[in-house]
Amino acid sequence: MSVTLPVSYWAQHAWLPHDNGPVVERDVLIATGPDGRITAVTPDAGPCPPGAVRLDGLLLPGQANAHSHAFHRALRGHVQVGSGTFWTWRDTMYRFAGALDPDSYLELATAVYAEMALAGISAVGEFHYLHHAPGGARYTDPNAMGEALIEAAARAGIRITLLDTCYLSSGFGAEPTHPQLRFSDGDAEAWAARADALKPREHARIGAAIHSVRAVPADQLGTVAHWAAMRKAPLHVHLSEQTAENDACLAAHGVTPTRLLADHGALGPRTSAVHATHLTDEDVKLLADSSTTVCMCPTTERDLADGIGPARRLASGGSPITLGSDSHAIIDPWEEARALELDERLRTRTRGHWTANALLRAGGEDGHASLGWPEAGRIEAGALADFTVIALDSVRTAGPSPRLGAEIAVFAASAADVRHLVVGGRHVVRDGVHQLVADVPGALRSAIGALDY
Incomplete structure (x- = not known):
């Protein structure tokens, strides 16, 4: 992602930080350095x-997709047929998982990450547990699948935090089922030894994940949490997505999943709890009091009929909120952002739970921080030169004053309105065309069509 020469970008409108909150400024000149960082931001700079490089539209920070399973993209259109539950959806997911190897995963993930770039996403948190070959056999390189994801992000021109995931059990100590054997390292110590071999790159950082309290025995949760703490790395965990998980945890341990994580040192400012849909009042307090981030994935949560989590209560208590596309039923960070507000409106029958600025922060600064990129998500000197531009002349965005800015992006725009993406000062998407992957729809068709599931 290195930029060989400094590049200056001129934005017609840009959403910039200010002491009293972000505002939209006109005629903004953004200078970038050879290290891929912003060196200066000058509003009201006059004509380009x-x-x-002229960027017409509204410039915003590149968005962070804080929760992704890249291979789930292959399920789109399959799992929406008919009815079913989360658990029947999971059975279909296992069939697709069993069809992938490092080469096919590289092709699929490259296409998926390119789709994210086209939607304005500059960084992805990949919750990765597809470690080994079907049946659990080890590849010559035990991290071949993870390395494929890191390479895929490089080919697509975006940043990645590989959240290497510990997944050991089919449920509270039970042995993995056959489809789950390729997820498991045997125990948390073996998982840690394998994860130790993963190394960060310029575009890639390494984090950890506990798949869920049902998939990691309680006496091994601390091993994963300690691994992340020693490396000051992000730690993510699926939490209380389904009431069945809560019921099983209460039966096995006499406490909720949130309390179990708290008792084993897995909550805190570097932890992100994904979904957090079905929480008790005590759970909400534990997460908020520990400043644990909560990653909401509204398009997946509604696709799977999971429910609406208490995001507003969590945020009011002190938990930063981030956004992810999870199963990739759709890849559109603007839809995820507005869904957070609109779902809360449906639940409460009142409006105005989140400002547009707050929702852009969830997808920008807070999302990047949760993935271990605290220097991204803001348009200011010293920050990474990662930004996207939304058209203001499409059928969705034309009309309102550009000074509204954030409201246009959150409540009107879609992924189809993204015109540019710059990552590390490098133009990855230009005029709606990916500069590194020539035919993104074709790449998706080819990669998904090649899977023998």
């Missing part, structure tokens, strides 16, 4: 100067 010679040599600068």
Whole structure:
């Protein structure tokens, strides 16, 4: 992702931080350095100067997709047929998982990450548990599947935090089922030894994940949490997505999943709890008091009929909120952002739970921080030069004053309105066209069509 020469970008409108909150400024000149960081931001700079790259529309920080399972993209259109439950959806997911190897995963993930770039996403948190070959056999490189994901992000031109996931059990100590054998390292110590071999790159950082309290025995939760703490790395965990998980945890341990994680040192400012849909009042307090981030995935949560989590209560108590596309029923960070507000409106029958600025922060600064990229998600000197531009002349965005800015992006725009993406000062999407993956729809058709499931 290195940029060989400094590049200046001129934005017609840009959403910039200010002491009293972000505002939209006009004629903004953004200078970037050879290290891929912003060196200066100048509002009201006048017309686009010679040599600068003109970006018409509304410039925003690149969005962070804080929760992704890249291979789930292959399920789109399959799992929406008929009815069923989360658990029947999971059976279909296992069939697709069993069809992947490092080469096919590289092709699929490259296409998926390119789709994310086209939607304005500059960084992805990949919750990765597809470690080994079907049946559990080890590849020559035990991290071949993870390395494929890191390479895929490089090919697609975006950043990645590989959240290497510990997944050991089919449920509270039970042995993995046959489809789950390729997820398991045997125990948490073996997982840690394998994860130790993963190394960060310029575009990639390494984090950890506990798949869920049902998939990691209680006496091994601390091993994963300690691994992340020693490396000051992000730690993510699926939490209380289904009431069945809560019921099983209460039966096995006499406490909720949130309390179990708290008792084993797995909550805190570096932890992100994904979904957190079905929580008790005590659970909400434990998460908020520990400043644990909560990653909401509204398009997946509604696709799977999971429910609506208490995001507003969590945020009011002190938990940062981030956003993810999870199963990729749709990849559209603007839809995830507005769904957070609109779902809360449906639940409460009142409006105005989140400002547009707060929702953009969830997808920007807070999302990047949860993935271990605290220097991203803001348009200011010293930050990574990662930004996206939304058209203001589409059928969705035309009309309102551009000074509204954040409201247009959150409540009107879609992924189809993204015109540009710059990552590390490098133009990855230009005029709606990916610069590294020539035919993204074709790449998706080819990668998904090749899977023998």
